[in-house]
Amino acid sequence: MSQEEVKNVKFSYSKKEENAVYALKGISFVIEKGEFVSVVGRNGCGKSTLAKLLNGLFEPSSGKVTVCGYDTKNEDTIFEIRKRAGMVFQNPDNQMVATIVEDDIAFGPENLGVPPEEIEIRVASALDTVGMSEYRHATASKLSGGQKQRIAIAGVLSMEPEILIFDEATSMLDPKGRGEVMSVAKKLNAQGITVINITHNMDEVVMGDRVLALNDGQLVFDGTPKELFKDVEILKRAKLDLPPVAKFRNMLIERGIKVSEDILQSNELVEEIWQLLK
Amino acid sequence: MAVIEVKNLSYVYSKKTPYEKKALDNVSFEINEGEFFGIVGATGSGKSTLISHFNVLNKPQTGSVKVLGMDCSEKKNFLAVRFGVGMVFQYPEYQLFEDTVAKDVAFGPKNMKLPKEEIDRRVKESLDLVGLPYEVYGERSPFELSGGEKRRAAIAGVIAMEPKILVLDEVAAGLDPEGRDEILKLIKRLQKEKCPTIVLISHNMDDIAALSDRILVMANGKIELLDTPKEVFKNVKKMTDLGLGLPTATGMQVELASRGVKFDDVCVTFDELASQIEKIKAGGNGYVS
Structure with missing residues (x-):
């Protein structure tokens, strides 16, 4: 079943037609349920723009993005999308909303109007999944980078998403923190959650089933990591390593x-x- | 000759509050002139607190820090120390603020109250050195540059102060592979041409192993190891337990060794490991089944 459908998407940060500079220049692909997809490309190629289109933070300038059957342009169903596609960003310090870990995780479901007893269950289960149960009452700001990112993941999990989008979520972490986050991503993927991982780390790409490479706003590769790393031409063009x-x-x-x-x-x-x- | 001397340095954050945290615990070592000095340690191990002492962003609480022979506890030395040590922090591109690249790079030298011609010379030279030629990039807005270019522009701003010691904190983090390569090449070039003593903090064991003369390993505010890359990464268990890991080459060597391959020496780069494998395959010394 397809979960993310991106069809002829163009995106410009400027709304005015005459000074439009397209960060994405007509991209199409479909991501199926349960896939582990890496998105790679040099700085400024449009990866992060794409990530924000995938859960409706941005609307395409033209073309269409459908998440779990909902059009991201439709404001009436935008919360259906946000609920299903959760995002973890680069800087762990910028995504904490509460001082205590459990409050931070409960923030999402509270906003969705989930009943308190249900929130209780979700927080406990999310903490367990990311291996942070013992930190439930800890001060979020005192955690290590890897722990903070795992709390950010738990916060997304408590909304019971079908898709997890990581936007360079490991780039500020030490090797241990990176390992922790990636093993949680793998585990969730094994449980059936679709993972979309935007990264510069080629070792992370090897962990996935599929990789999309962007260059200058265009999709230049869509295939397995093995195929990508054999394709010297594409590697050069997309400035990949x-x-x-x-x-x-x-x-x-x-x-x-x-x-x-x-x-x-x-x-x-x-x-x-x-x-x-x- | 030692250009940085750290003696019995300790540092406590939020002293006498419930949040009191000992970030540095009786640390002593020296960095020599012309050395490429690597620092590794997990998040929260005290690396950043330590390097903040090198240009007196933190004053020594207990113990002493001497930079270029100047005592960092004496206020009269602060300015000279700060001009002597160039600091490039994590994500330095967030610190760009002027409306043109040239103005941004000129900010440091201007603060040093240098004559205008000297400032111009340094701005041009620094930008050329980091691969952003003045004629092409000087009048552009720093915010129009790519991630890797912004970072190089920020580094140019530090180099323009012509520091004797350059301290770089996670300078390649978040860059694409091409940007990484460029920055690492630039650092080597800077050491040769401009600033012989380099202190590099990194989480990337491959980079640290390949670049450093010596590596300082920190954990919980203390020095765990201080030695050459080979000697440091010989401590396989310790480096793994500290959550730092090994260079990719060393990790593979350890795997091969566990199967019975005997090596002459620890390999910290792919080049070394490939040479050893070549030798063993050709029936040279070392191999025992």
Whole structure:
């Protein structure tokens, strides 16, 4: 079942036709329920603009975005969309609304008019999912970056979304925090939630099933991570990098050490090197 | 010669309140002239508190900090220390504020009360150095630049003060791969041509391992390790337990070693690891099944 339908979408930050500069220049794709999709591209390629179109924070200048069957242009159903597609942003400090963790998580469902007993259940379950139950009564500002991002995710989860959109949500975190957030994303995806992860980190891309690459407001690639990292032309055009493991793989091949040309995971490469050495 | 000397430095936030937090706990070390000095540590380990002492944004509470031979506890030295140490904070592009790139870069030198010709010279030189030629970018608004360009413009503003020591906090975070590469290349170039002593904070173990002469590892306000990359990343368990992890190459080496491959030495870069694998495959020393 399709959850996000983006059809011929153009977007300009200026409303006036004559000085319109298009951040997105006619993009179309469909995301199905349960997918883990990464969105990549250089700074300024339109990734974050796209993210904000995917839950109706922005309306397309032309074209159409449909989320779970609801048109984002229709103001009457915008809350149906916001409820279903939750977003986690880059800076953990900018998305906390309450001082105590549980209040922060309850903020969303309270606004949706969820009954208090139900909120209680949702907060507990969301905290459990992100592994932060023991911090329920903690002061949000005292948490580490990774913990704050997990609270932000819990806040979105308490609205029981079908889609989670991460807009460079790990870029300000230390390695441990990044690991924590990505493993929560993986876990939620395994439970059937659609994950859309906007990132510069090619290791995160390898974790997903599908990747969309944007360049200069246009979709230049839509396929699996394996296909993307084989496509030297697209990588160059979209100014993308290989994941570290793939760089090492190429270095080995250049030196005449024969490992497979499409390896992206460190454990696979270790296995092949081991086979060659033993 | 030591350009930064930190002795028994401790720092407590919100002293004598319920929120009291010891951010630095009896820290001592030196940074030498011409050194590329890496600092790593989890969020909240005290890295930022520490570097804030290097240009007296924090004054030493207990212990002492000497920068370029000047005591950071003495008020008369503050200005000279601040001109001597260039700080590039996280997301420096948020600090751009003037209406043209050239004016923004000139802000520091202007505050140093330099003559106009000298300011102009420095603005031009700094912009050229960071790859934003004055003729092309000087009169543009900093807000029209791309993420990577903005960051380089912000760095130019710091370089224009011609500091002896450059301190960079997570300078590549949030940039696209191309922007990252450019910034890292720029830092190497700066060290060669402009500012020999560099202090770099990063969460990226690959970058830190490849660039640093020595690495300071911090946890809970204390020094855990201070050594060359090879010696630091030999402590596989410690680095993992601290939540910092290893360079990708070291991580793969550890995996191979656990299967029985014997290596001559710790590898912290892909280049080193590839050479070792090559050698072992050719039947050289080291390999035992």
